[in-house]
Amino acid sequence: MKKGIAASKGYAIGKVFLYEEQEVIITNDLVNDTSVEMEKLTHAIKLTKKQLEQIKEKAKASLGEDEAAVFEAHLLILEDPEYIDSIQNEIKDNKANSLHAIESVTKGLVALFEAIDDPYLRERAADIKDVSRRLLANLAGHTIGLEINEPETIVIAHDLTPSDTAQLDKEKVVGFLTNIGGRTSHSAIMARTLEIPAVVGLKDITSCVQNGDTVIIDGTEGLVIINPDEATIRTYRDKQIAFKENQKQLKKLKDVQVVTKEGKKIEVCGNIGKPEDVLQVLEYGGDGIGLFRTEFLYMDREQAPTEEEQFESYKFVLEKMEGKKVVIRTLDIGGDKTLPYLPLPIEMNPFLGYRAIRLCLDQIEIFKVQIRALLRASVYGQLAVMFPMISGIEEFKQAMEIVELCKKELEKEGRSYSEAVEWGIMIEIPAAAVMADELAKHVDFFSIGTNDLIQYTLAADRMSEKVSYLYNPLHPAVLRLIKMTIDGAHSQGKWVGMCGEMAGDEEAIPTLLEYGLDEFSMSATSILGAKKKLLEN
């Protein structure tokens, strides 16, 4: 058994098709007759365009307009003078052979795109690589693509490009496995769109199997079983049937609006850590974004993201949600989340220490960059901003003073922002829950952060295995605090959401609904299950 990253849920049992592309041998030999090379190139471009047109049409039919757009982008690359002229110039001016000309121009362009900080522009590098790979194969006379004739096939490859994935014939391919990739890699996203089970990031799966082997994919747990026995196959056949039936039922709920018996609309939203996660929330029918953990924008890098970078990320999410509510939380660093470029004091209890809003109110320059970016992005959708770890009203007031300061700066600079932004706080410290009715007078909304609220209420570190038996979302003390928070908000006519894991906990949902919670926010894959539970009540 092997474990990888669960990229697309479900179960598949099938025979292995190992997908290995023929390597194109490229030399740097110079050519005498450049006109022959130019002709070869023109022919390869024509052929590539024809293939891409076909793939695009196929993708439109199987995946929809949005997913097919990537091939429109690929076709545009083949018409981009910066790309094509540069290849032609390499041949004409430097007598390069056509393969070498394509390779060197591609490398240069890819390096340029990969150096850009914006993740969306960086993705263009993958598109250019994909187009050049096809061009090179066509020039070399290789066939490219997945011609699969057998039903119940499981494709196993080092990696699958968007054009590979789009060619997968759902009638024959029941799942795929790759050595590399993550949950948000293009192939993973497409697997979810196609709704075929997939496990990625398996490191060396291509060298563990042979053509014709039987393989079970457990896309829910991220597991792969190679040449299973009969009993295991039977177990997974049963799981497969149960899963398909459940999915069929859940899918019907994607566009269903949850409304209570009393006629009140309940929002079921998604939590995200990276801007591109928004796509998955949409895929599962989220009514909005209930928590964008912006600290992830600050992680895995050498320095804090600039105002411009943050602005682009927030704008992207707001635009994708097309007017649906997006709640963005300001930087929540400290506790278990640290940054290499931001030294924090060594503390005995970092979860009770210098973190979140406490740090931001102390290091105003860092905070201002984020608030300015948020305000600038606010014109692109329905933005709500919340501050984490608020223990009392003074912190909220201080944060809002900084918001006002940033607004004035932007006005002076002639930049616009929306006056419709809602400003709220997370309720994750018991003191805030107890004082909810008072706090509600000053803020536009609350979002209950149960992950922290539970640990502070029960004095049970959320990271400690030893005390995990105490960490109980349904503890009466926790429930009382949640109820106080909801009642407190409603007494002042404010709405209240929950973005801790508890919001997606099917056992807790009926109680939260009974208490009057207005918005439930959770990881995207829990949305449909939560909708089902909410509708049952």
Ligand code: PEP
């Ligand atoms: C919470 O505490 O419930 C929460 C949503 O925030 P985080 O898990 O990021 O601390």
Ligand code: MG
């Ligand atoms: Mg928290």
